[in-house]
Structure formats: C-alpha cells, structure tokens
Amino acid sequence: MRGWGKLIITEFKLYLREPTAAFFTLAFPLMMLFLFGSIYGNKPTPLFGGYGTVDVSVPAYTAMIIGSVSLLGIPVVIATFREKGILRRFRATPLRPQAILVSRIVVDFGMSLLGMALLVIAGKAVYNLRFEGNIFYVALAFALSALSFFSAGFLIASLAPTTRVAQTVGMVLFYPMLFLSGAAIPLEILPENIRRISNLLPLTYVVKLLKGMWFGESWGKHLVETAILAGILIVSTAISSRVFRWE
Amino acid sequence: MATVVQVQNLRKVYGSVVAVDGISFEVQEGEIFGMVGPNGAGKTTTIECIEGLRIPDSGSISVLGLDPQRDGYELRERIGVQLQESALPHRLKVGEAIDLFASFYRRSLPRKERDELLEFLGLADRRKVPFAKLSGGQKQRLFIALALINDPDIVFLDELTTGLDPQGRRAMWDMIRGIRERGKTVFLTTHFMEEAERLCDRVLIIDHGKIVALDSPENLIRNLGAETRVVFTVDGAIPAEKLQAVEGVRRVEQIGERVIVYGEGDALVGNVVNALTASGIRFRDLRTEQPTLEDVFLALTGREMRD
Ligand SMILES: Nc1ncnc2c1ncn2[C@@H]1O[C@H](COP(=O)(O)OP(=O)(O)OP(=O)(O)O)[C@@H](O)[C@H]1O
Ligand SMILES: [Mg+2]
Numbered sequence: 296m297r298g299w300g301k302l303i304i305t306e307f308k309l310y311l312r313e314p315t316a317a318f319f320t321l322a323f324p325l326m327m328l329f330l331f332g333s334i335y336g337n338k339p340t341p342l343f344g345g346y347g348t349v350d351v352s353v354p355a356y357t358a359m360i361i362g363s364v365s366l367l368g369i370p371v372v373i374a375t376f377r378e379k380g381i382l383r384r385f386r387a388t389p390l391r392p393q394a395i396l397v398s399r400i401v402v403d404f405g406m407s408l409l410g411m412a413l414l415v416i417a418g419k420a421v422y423n424l425r426f427e428g429n430i431f432y433v434a435l436a437f438a439l440s441a442l443s444f445f446s447a448g449f450l451i452a453s454l455a456p457t458t459r460v461a462q463t464v465g466m467v468l469f470y471p472m473l474f475l476s477g478a479a480i481p482l483e484i485l486p487e488n489i490r491r492i493s494n495l496l497p498l499t500y501v502v503k504l505l506k507g508m509w510f511g512e513s514w515g516k517h518l519v520e521t522a523i524l525a526g527i528l529i530v531s532t533a534i535s536s537r538v539f540r541w542e
Numbered sequence: 543m544a545t546v547v548q549v550q551n552l553r554k555v556y557g558s559v560v561a562v563d564g565i566s567f568e569v570q571e572g573e574i575f576g577m578v579g580p581n582g583a584g585k586t587t588t589i590e591c592i593e594g595l596r597i598p599d600s601g602s603i604s605v606l607g608l609d610p611q612r613d614g615y616e617l618r619e620r621i622g623v624q625l626q627e628s629a630l631p632h633r634l635k636v637g638e639a640i641d642l643f644a645s646f647y648r649r650s651l652p653r654k655e656r657d658e659l660l661e662f663l664g665l666a667d668r669r670k671v672p673f674a675k676l677s678g679g680q681k682q683r684l685f686i687a688l689a690l691i692n693d694p695d696i697v698f699l700d701e702l703t704t705g706l707d708p709q710g711r712r713a714m715w716d717m718i719r720g721i722r723e724r725g726k727t728v729f730l731t732t733h734f735m736e737e738a739e740r741l742c743d744r745v746l747i748i749d750h751g752k753i754v755a756l757d758s759p760e761n762l763i764r765n766l767g768a769e770t771r772v773v774f775t776v777d778g779a780i781p782a783e784k785l786q787a788v789e790g791v792r793r794v795e796q797i798g799e800r801v802i803v804y805g806e807g808d809a810l811v812g813n814v815v816n817a818l819t820a821s822g823i824r825f826r827d828l829r830t831e832q833p834t835l836e837d838v839f840l841a842l843t844g845r846e847m848r849d
Contacts, residue, residue: 297646297648298645298647301642301645309634380628381628384628387618387625388643388646389616389647389648
C-alpha cells in the first residue's frame with residue numbers, strides 16, 4: 296500500500312487545479328440551485344408531491360454531479376493518462392496498478408460527495424431544505440449510484456482508442472441524460488412521451504433512487520433502480536478489467 | 543566485477559516484425575553500457591523487456607538476480623527507469639512529482655539528498671513549475687531525477703538526449719558520468735554514435751534486432767582498422783614519395799591544393815608534420831579526422847546510420 300496515500304492527496308490537488316472539472320462538480324450545481332431557488336423559492340407544491348423546488352433539486356443535482364464526474368471526467372482523465380504515457384511512467388515503479396484505480400475512485404467519490412455537501416449546506420442555510428430520509432440509505436444510494444456510473448466511465452476509457460473518442464462518447468452520453476433524466480429539469484414537468492425516453496436513460500434511475508431515499512421512501516420500492524445500477528456496475532467492471540490497456 | 547544484467551536469446555516479435563531476434567549479452571556492475579542502433583533496431587524493446595515492462599516471446603533475462611516478469615515489483619524497487627516516451631500530469635509540479643514518486647519506493651533518497659539531486663540536475667529553481675510549463679530539456683532532466691529518486695543500483699535511460707541541443711547533450715553526458723561516479727550501473731540507448739563513443743565503456747551495436755558488435759568504442763574502432771586522415775592545404779606540389787615513406791602512412795592523395803594523408807597510429811599527425819617541416823613545405827588548415835563509431839557501423843552493416 297506504499298504510496299497510495301500520497302497518490303490520493305496528489306490526485307485531489309490536481310482535481311482542484313483542473314478548472315472545468317472543479318466547476319462542473321462544485322460550482323455549477325450550486326449556481327443552478329441558487330438560480331432556481333431565487334426564481335421559485337422552496338414552497339411546497341402538489342407538482343412535487345408536497346415538496347419545494349429546492350427540496351427536489353438537491354438529490355437531482357447530486358445525480359447531475361455523479362453523471363458529469365463519471366462521463367465528462369473519468370474517461371478523459373484516464374484516456375489522457377494512457378495516451379500521454381503517464382500510466383506507463385507509473386508502471387515503471389513498484390506502485391501496484393490497483394493504486395491508480397483506487398485513487399481515482401476515492402478522489403472522484405470525495406469530490407462528488409463534496410459537491411453534494413455544498414448543495415445540502417446551501418439548501419439548508421438559504422432555503423430551509425427538507426430532508427425526510429434515512430442518512431444511511433441515502434449514503435448507500437449515493438455509493439451505489441456513484442460506483443455504478445464511475446465503472447461506466449472506466450469502461451468508456453478502456454474501450455476508447457484515443458482521448459478524443461473517450462471525450463466525445465462521454466459527452467454524447469452525458470448531455471442528453473442531463474436534460475432528459477430529471478437531473479437538471481424535474482421529470483414532473485416533462486411531457487409524457489419524453490418521459491418514455493427518460494426511462495431508457497441510466498441517469499434517470501440515479502435521480503429516482505436518490506430522490507426516493509431523500510424523502511424516506513422504502514428501499515423496497517426502488518428495486519428496479521437498484522438492479523439496473525448494480526447491473527451496470529457488474530458488467531462494466533467485468534468488461535473493463537479484461538480490456539483495460541496501459542498504453 | 544559482478545554481472546548485473548544477463549540476457550540470453552531474447553526474442554520479441556510484433557506481428558510479422560521481429561523486433562529483437564535472439565540476442566545475448568551481459569552488463570557488468572559499475573559500467574556505462576550503451577545500446578546503439580538506427581530507428582527501429584530494437585533498442586526500446588530490449589530495454590523494456592529487461593525492465594519488466596514488456597513480455598519477451600522467448601529467452602531469459604536476469605537483472606540483479608531477479609526475473610523481471612516474476613519479480614517485477616521487487617526489481618522496480620531497485621532500478622531507475624527513464625522511458626523513451628512518457629509524461630506526467632500537466633499540472634503536477636516538479637517538487638510534487640519528486641515527492642510523489644519517492645513515496646512509491648521502500649527506500650528513497652532522504653529530503654536533503656532530493657534537494658541535492660534537483661540542484662545537481664539544475665531543477666532547484668523549478669520546484670513550483672507544473673510539468674506542462676517545463677522545456678523539453680527540463681522534462682528530460684526531471685525524468686532522470688525520477689529515475690534516481692530510489693537510489694537505484696542500475697539506471698536505465700532510453701534515448702536520454704533526444705530533443706536536446708548539442709550543449710544540453712554535453713551537459714547530460716557529464717551528468718551521466720556523475721551518476722556512474724556515485725557507483726551506479728548505467729544502461730542507456732541512443733542512436734547518436736558520437737554519444738555512445740564519448741560516454742560508454744562498452745557499446746552494443748544492434749541492427750534489425752541482431753547484435754552487430756559488442757566491445758569498448760576504442761576496440762571497435764581499432765579492430766575495424768579504419769584509417770586516420772590528416773588533411774591540409776599547400777601551395778603547389780608536395781613530395782609524395784617523402785610523405786609515403788613516413789611511418790604509419792598508407793597513401794597520399796592531392797586534389798588541387800588539398801592534400802589527404804591516410805594512415806594509422808597515434809603518432810601519424812606528428813610524423814607527417816615533422817616530415818613537412820623538414821622538407822620546408824608550408825602548409826595551412828591542418829586537421830585530422832579520426833575514424834568514429836559511424837565508420838564502424840558503416841563497415842559492419844554497409845549502411846550509414848541515419849538520424
Ligand atoms: N508495441 C509495438 N507494437 C508493434 N510493433 C512494435 C511495437 N514496439 C516496437 N515495435 C516494432 O519493433 C521494432 C523495434 O522497435 P523499437 O522501438 O524497439 O526500436 P528502437 O531501436 O527503440 O527505435 P528508436 O530508435 O526509433 O527508438 C520496430 O520495427 C517497431 O516498429
Ligand atoms: Mg527506442
């Protein structure tokens with residue numbers, strides 16, 4: 296395990312130095328929260344089942360963070376590390392290859408969690424955010440969603456021949472999901488035929504699971520989401536562990 | 543002296559390309575050992591098989607008594623590696639890179655010696671500079687620093703002066719000699735014959751994956767029997783017979799004002815100059831051209847080394 300701690304700390308520093316990554320994970324969701332919070336406030340409405348705009352936005356924007364970290368961040372970082380020969384340089388040391396994988400996951404997990412924490416703090420401080428769930432289940436839902444999507448990001452990085460391809464594939468998957476999964480725009484205000492498309496998008500299940508746990512629904516009502524996310528996790532991990540290339 | 547690298551019948555094939563074609567050699571402790579050859583000769587393939595980064599198709603390799611495939615992690619604790627092509631994250635700073643890589647090893651240089659290393663490599667004032675903002679030569683020197691950070695027994699340097707100007711290249715040679723003086727074995731590759739000749743104790747010339755020659759640069763040149771040339775300019779004719787009779791001279795050519803004396807032996811220039819002076823001949827622009835490893839390569843392969 297020698298070097299793992301140092302690698303993780305260094306990766307955190309590098310993340311914060313990357314303006315676009317830090318912006319999409321930390322700043323952009325907060326800006327959205329303040330924008331829609333200032334327009335609609337956080338009064339309970341029947342449209343959102345008795346919750347306010349900010350209440351439903353916090354779990355939804357958390358899904359947005361997980362999506363952007365997984366699809367805009369991970370594929371590009373890993374593919375760049377490979378294409379530029381950075382992975383090769385690490386491999387010429389006694390560092391275990393798993394350390395690189397684990398440090399990425401820890402950093403991306405930590406940054407996503409930080410992004411969510413900022414939303415919760417801002418929501419509580421400014422809009423009197425409601426929370427009716429069980430912290431443990433929310434954490435579990437967050438972890439499942441994050442790991443599932445991260446593994447998909449690694450899969451893209453493993454399969455893409457170049458950084459450009461990894462970046463393009465990530466964006467092509469992310470942007471439609473951002474708008475159609477309920478992550479940026481609540482599903483409740485989307486028309487029925489668009490919502491049918493939403494059901495084909497994995498990020499929709501992250502939004503549903505996180506929202507459900509946030510408002511204290513039982514996990515039993517979310518077995519479909521759980522199965523889909525666990526399926527993505529298992530399949531992506533299995534494939535990338537076979538096809539991952541160091542150079 | 544102990545043998546630190548032992549390679550036997552190493553062979554590596556990529557598709558229809560035989561990159562390394564059954565080569566065997568040994569490297570002794572404390573020497574600067576160089577592999578020279580044109581592009582695609584198989585240098586990188588060989589060195590990376592020895593480092594355990596590529597898997598040979600057949601043959602056996604032992605480095606410090608370790609098998610690079612089976613004992614890869616243990617081996618990499620004890621060797622330093624500079625790859626022909628690699629990079630670091632572009633926002634990682636020089637000082638951070640040093641500390642990060644130092645943390646990967648069981649034993650690495652203590653802080654004071656890391657500072658000395660950066661000083662030695664002329665990077666002391668670059669500590670806060672991110673990788674992407676370094677010049678080519680600075681990147682190269684940072685990679686050398688990373689190759690030395692674990693105080694390795696053997697340092698592998700693949701094309702360390704590519705991309706450097708002649709001045710930077712000379713500075714790098716001095717640095718490599720300094721590394722050897724610290725008791726390390728240096729294993730390097732280059733496609734600059736001059737670099738091999740000036741720097742290496744022994745040179746392995748490789749072409750098309752096969753060993754063409756392996757010896758000290760002096761021996762390679764001497765055994766080739768290549769001629770030294772003494773070139774000068776005179777007004778009018780020279781007494782060719784007199785020069786011909788000088789010890790070591792093989793033949794004399796005159797084209798207009800220009801005279802070329804072909805011969806051998808360290809005393810050749812002195813003898814020629816003495817003979818000219820004794821005959822009262824006034825000469826200008828005298829220089830000697832020594833045979834080089836380029837000539838050795840040409841003689842052994844029938845081709846010029848191309849850069
Ligand atoms: N990963 C690879 N895949 C396919 N072919 C390869 C690979 N690596 C090397 N080769 C081929 O093997 C041969 C030897 O290549 P190698 O890189 O070992 O040469 P080299 O002596 O280091 O050349 P250079 O001076 O250009 O660095 C070349 O013909 C090259 O095209
Ligand atoms: Mg090479």
